[in-house]
Amino acid sequence: MQQGKIYDSFTEATADIFDGATLVVGGFGLCGIPEKSIAALQEQGVKELTVVSNNCGVDDFGLGILLQSRQIKKMVSSYVGENKTFEQQYLSGEIEVDLVPQGTLAERIRAGGAGIPGFYTPTGVGTPIAEGKEQKQFDGKTYLLEEGIVGDFALVKAWKADKLGNLVFRKTSRNFNPLVATAGKVTIAEVEELVEVGELDPNEIHTPAVYVQRIIVGTDYEKRIERRTVREA
DSSP, X not given: OEETTXXXXXXXXXXXXXXXOEEEEOXXXXXXXXXXXXXXXXXXXXXXXXXXXXXXXXXXXXXXXXXXXXXXXXXXXXXXXXXHHHHHHHHTTSSEEEEOOHHHHHHHHHHHHTTOOEEEESTTTTSXXXXXXXXXXXXXXXXXXXXXXXXXXXXXXXXXXXXXXXXXOOGGGGTTHHHHHHSEEEEEEEXXXXXXXXXXXXXXXXXXXXXXXEEEEOOOOOOOOSOOOOOOO
């Protein structure tokens, strides 16, 4: 069942994500990832996905579960390190990886969401990142042309939403999520709490409802710590 933008199940909300789709996915490490939507995609078996995200989770959680089930064809990301499955599939040629500097990735997503097809940046000049890209001089300095990113679908995780789809992210879990929310043709937001219209302080809204097409409420979030480092007593 669906009421306005609100869906009853993650399966229903993600049902039209098709083989070969491009997904832009929020989160940073395991913080603020749309874990329930990702799990629904694994259950549905959709494949040949291109996934744009800061990284690919860990072996058994987050986007890592889609790697395990061989559902991702290409990753566009800025970090590989915590996922051995990701590393193995890349080295064996099973998955294509477009490794993008983190600031450039954030700006490519932001540009796509703003309707900007491309921009110039000095990041990556003189490195393998520059291979095959247009270069241009501004005031005697070389810049690379980078393209904006727009996904068929965007998946984000928010703390609160109202029934119109205005979103509030909690602290560091905001990370890439507000950018990602703007960069999908269809944006699916999973949230921990749904409130009535008018209950959110307008000054606290991070993503306006105009960017959000679907809302699902999730429960029992794991909120794992990717790597815990402690100091010896």
